[in-house]
Amino acid sequence: MNDPTTIRRLYGRRSGHKLRQGQAALLEELLPAISVPEEGPVDGRTLFGGDRTLHFEIGFGSGEHLAFRADLLPDHGFIGAEPFLNGVVGALTHVRERRLTNVRLHMGDALEVLERVPDGALSFVYLLHPDPWPKARHAKRRMVNHGPLDLIAAKLKPGGEFRLGTDDPTYCRWSTMIMNAREDFEWLAESAADFLIRPGGWPETRYEAKARRKGHEVWYFRYRRR
Numbered sequence: 694m695n696d697p698t699t700i701r702r703l704y705g706r707r708s709g710h711k712l713r714q715g716q717a718a719l720l721e722e723l724l725p726a727i728s729v730p731e732e733g734p735v736d737g738r739t740l741f742g743g744d745r746t747l748h749f750e751i752g753f754g755s756g757e758h759l760a761f762r763a764d765l766l767p768d769h770g771f772i773g774a775e776p777f778l779n780g781v782v783g784a785l786t787h788v789r790e791r792r793l794t795n796v797r798l799h800m801g802d803a804l805e806v807l808e809r810v811p812d813g814a815l816s817f818v819y820l821l822h823p824d825p826w827p828k829a830r831h832a833k834r835r836m837v838n839h840g841p842l843d844l845i846a847a848k849l850k851p852g853g854e855f856r857l858g859t860d861d862p863t864y865c866r867w868s869t870m871i872m873n874a875r876e877d878f879e880w881l882a883e884s885a886a887d888f889l890i891r892p893g894g895w896p897e898t899r900y901e902a903k904a905r906r907k908g909h910e911v912w913y914f915r916y917r918r919r
């Protein structure tokens with residue numbers, strides 16, 4: 694890996710406000726039932742008992758996007774990783790309310806799970822509003838760096854898609870620069886509308902709604918793995 698500092702460290706908060714009783718029960722009962730196993734390969738067979746089109750979301754926040762996509766595509770398998778406890782509870786709540794059977798979660802570092810996915814096994818990888826790390830000296834911590842991108846590229850099948858959303862102008866410029874330097878991804882934008890208007894099937898997350906309320910612009914990037 695080119696960038697082990699980003700791969701190997703988790704940054705930021707892991708828990709926020711105290712959980713209510715029902716939320717604690719979700720964590721105790723539903724999470725173990727749908728957790729990614731702690732060891733071994735992470736593929737359709739081990740997670741869902743057979744081959745499936747697989748999607749992977751890095752840092753799913755409260756899980757709105759993951760749950761929406763899983764509901765939309767019930768025959769596909771969805772893997773989400775998020776270290777933030779209250780976010781995991783949010784995702785579990787969506788899974789229960791929508792009665793989703795095609796979602797598996799990991800409470801922790803997405804890259805640790807991604808490493809265990811066989812090469813070329815994923816059809817989609819989502820990275821929505823990654824932590825911006827706006828200071829230049831923290832740029833190495835940004836998820837959009839060649840180390841994590843090499844891993845994402847390895848796990849996507851040719852023709853698979855990497856979706857990235859951000860409302861942070863610095864991150865937008867940074868990721869465009871990093872992605873443009875890569876030969877293994879093709880940017881699927883033909884006009885400005887393709888990255889200024891949220892594509893169909895890409896729901897708004899709570900984070901994005903908050904960003905819009907603050908008057909931020911949001912940019913949507915879709916890249917095809919060559």
Ligand SMILES: C[S@@+](CC[C@H](N)C(=O)[O-])C[C@H]1O[C@@H](n2cnc3c(N)ncnc32)[C@H](O)[C@@H]1O
Pocket residue numbers: 702703704705706751752753754755774775776777780801802803804820821822823824898899900901
């Ligand atoms: C700004 S939030 C956006 C959340 C969500 N994607 C959304 O759009 O609402 C960034 C999220 O990335 C998560 N995150 C940061 N590093 C991560 C990592 N290595 N693996 C998984 N999630 C990570 C954080 O915990 C946080 O919830």
